[in-house]
Each structure stands twice: as C-alpha cells, then as structure tokens.
Amino acid sequence: MSSSSSSVGARMRRSVGRLRRRTTSKETWWLVFLVAVTVFFFVLVTTWPRFWPLTLLVLPMVAAHLVLGPRVLPWFVVFNLAALTALSVVVTTRLGEVTAGRVIAVAVIFAVGFIVLLTSFRRSRLGVAGTIGESMLVDLRDRIMSQGMLPALPPGWYAESALRSAGGTPFAGDFVVAARPGWGRRLELCVCDVSGKGEEAGTRALLLTGAFGGLITSLPPGEFLPAANEYLLRQHWIEGFATAIHISVDLESGDFELRSAGHPPALQLNAGSGRWTVHESEGPALGLIEEADYAPVRGRLNHGDAILLYTDGMVEVRGRDIQLGIDKMLGQADRLLQQGFENGARRLIDTVGTRNDDRALLLVHRR
Numbered sequence: 001m002s003s004s005s006s007s008v009g010a011r012m013r014r015s016v017g018r019l020r021r022r023t024t025s026k027e028t029w030w031l032v033f034l035v036a037v038t039v040f041f042f043v044l045v046t047t048w049p050r051f052w053p054l055t056l057l058v059l060p061m062v063a064a065h066l067v068l069g070p071r072v073l074p075w076f077v078v079f080n081l082a083a084l085t086a087l088s089v090v091v092t093t094r095l096g097e098v099t100a101g102r103v104i105a106v107a108v109i110f111a112v113g114f115i116v117l118l119t120s121f122r123r124s125r126l127g128v129a130g131t132i133g134e135s136m137l138v139d140l141r142d143r144i145m146s147q148g149m150l151p152a153l154p155p156g157w158y159a160e161s162a163l164r165s166a167g168g169t170p171f172a173g174d175f176v177v178a179a180r181p182g183w184g185r186r187l188e189l190c191v192c193d194v195s196g197k198g199e200e201a202g203t204r205a206l207l208l209t210g211a212f213g214g215l216i217t218s219l220p221p222g223e224f225l226p227a228a229n230e231y232l233l234r235q236h237w238i239e240g241f242a243t244a245i246h247i248s249v250d251l252e253s254g255d256f257e258l259r260s261a262g263h264p265p266a267l268q269l270n271a272g273s274g275r276w277t278v279h280e281s282e283g284p285a286l287g288l289i290e291e292a293d294y295a296p297v298r299g300r301l302n303h304g305d306a307i308l309l310y311t312d313g314m315v316e317v318r319g320r321d322i323q324l325g326i327d328k329m330l331g332q333a334d335r336l337l338q339q340g341f342e343n344g345a346r347r348l349i350d351t352v353g354t355r356n357d358d359r360a361l362l363l364v365h366r367r
Helices: 002-022 025-047 054-067 073-095 100-123 130-148 199-218 221-235 322-339 344-349
Strands: 157-164 174-179 186-194 242-250 255-261 266-270 275-279 297-300 306-310 359-366
Touching: 025 054, 025 073, 054 073, 054 100, 073 100, 157 174, 157 186, 157 344, 174 199, 174 359, 186 199, 186 221, 186 306, 186 359, 199 221, 199 242, 221 242, 221 255, 242 306, 266 322, 275 297, 275 322, 306 322, 322 344, 344 359
Parallel strands: none
Antiparallel strands: 157 359, 174 186, 186 242, 242 255, 255 297, 266 275, 266 306, 306 359
C-alpha cells in the first residue's frame, strides 16, 4: 500500500511539475485566482444551496477561456466540471430532492465546458490564450498593413488609397503596397487583388503584403511583377493566384510605367481635355504561368492630371459587362472629383462598386 501510494504521489508531482513548466508566471497567477474563485463558489453554493445557483461555476470557465492558454485550460475545465459533479451531489443530498431546473443547469454547464474544451483544442496549434492570440493577430495585421501606407510626397503631388472589405472587417483580399525607392525620386505603387474575398483571402493578403513590400523596394520596376509571380508559384496554393497593377512614377518629370497582371485597366484624367484615358496593359495573373512577361505602358502625368488604380470590386457586378462598370465609375469620378481631389478616393469608393466584394482604390494626382 505504501509503495503504491508513493508511486501515485510521485506521478502527481511530476504532472504538476510539467504543468508548472508549461505555464507563464502571469498565467499561473490567473490559474490560482480562478481556482480560488471556483472553490469560493463551491463553498457558497454548498452553504446556501437555495439562494445560489449551480450556474455560478460557468463564470470561472468563461474567464479561463479568455486568459488561460490551451495547455492549461483543459485541466482547469476538467477541475471545474469535477467540482460541479461533487457540488450537485452535495446540494441534492442537503435539499433531499432533484429538480428539473437543477438537472438542466448541470447539463448547460457541462455543455459550456465541452465547448470551451473544443475551442482550446483548436487553439493548441497557436499555443496562446484567446485574448493574446487576437492581439498578436491584430499587431501582425497592423505591422504588415503599414507597408501599404502611402509615403510622404513632395509638393505638387497628392496620393490617397481607400479599402473596403466585403465583410466589413479590416481583413480583405485587396491591398495596396507603396514605397519611394531611388532616393525618393520614384513612387512605386501596387494594387493587388487576391483570389477570394473578406476573411477567406485576408490571411493570404497579409502574407503577400509583406512579401510585395520587400520586393517593390528592392527591385527595378520591370522586375517587380515577374518576381511577385515567382513568389506566388512557390507557395503552391490551391487558389494561389492574384491580380495586380503596378505603377512607377518619376516624381520629377511625371513620367510613369504601368504594368498589369490580369487586372482591370488604369484610368488617367487628362486635365487639359477633361477626358479619361484607359491604359490597357496585358499580362497573366500572378501565380499561374512561369516566366510570365508583363509589357509596360508608358505615359506622363502633367500638372492637373490624375490616375486611378482599382480592383474589380469597383467595376464588376455579376451579369454586367465590366466596361459598363468602368463607364459608371468614370461618370461618378467626373462628378465627385470636381469638388477637388482631397479625399476623392474615399468619396469614390463609398459611391461605386458592389458591397459583396472587396474594393480597393488608389488615386494619384499631380497638382
């Protein structure tokens, strides 16, 4: 008996030691606090069973779901459910009756416990608690999306980007990458549309934003889209294609080079005539064909001119030709940009396009 009990005690000490090593100091304090709360509720319900319901034990489980990691959370849920089982036996014995409400309460608590356990098993791949994982994801999104922030431009230039997600969340399959390499003389801009929409394409868009941000600053304009194409091919995604349009603008002369990868054409407003020019640039979508070639379209932004780069969510609607969508956007652009180019991209994206698809719009204006 003594050898048996000592071996059981040794195994328990080893289990506690492993659990202690797996937890951080902050998580340990949370665990101690929640265990104390559970014990307090246990005593409270045991002492006054007619006044305090069994469902009090749901509260520490829900709190643990927010602050405990996936390695510790299952142990706490098991402890909590074991305490509930013991508590229900004690309360039934003291009151001398079994009511339907108490049985339902126990069933509900067990259901919540199983839901928390399932969520914990799904989070085990990430290895952090719920709120920490969410903050990590938000921080990652903010850091990567900062590469799409437009750089400061010299006097005489104005640029603005606007993005809207199909789901109304900050995660979307459309994104913008911007940089000013070449000692600040050139402005490099890329508008990209990853296959899918909303949260479905959001993770791939985050990855591509970081990769494209590095490529656009380190490569000459003519090599950016071929390098981006090779990068997508190496990912071996099932739905691994994306469309993109890239423009490189000389901020001193206004000359630009435009290349497209399966993307809707760029639109240039000629200030002298007041007319719009459609810049068609042919090239396959990224991630489909090896060693694809992207022919440039060259032009110049004179004083007063503007150019629009956008994704298909701005002009494409099911059952309608894309050219009609472009004509509609040009009509709205003529009306809205007469009020000035400041905040023109935001005003235009809120007016044009379908709410069922991600939308991105980039406006560049030479004053």
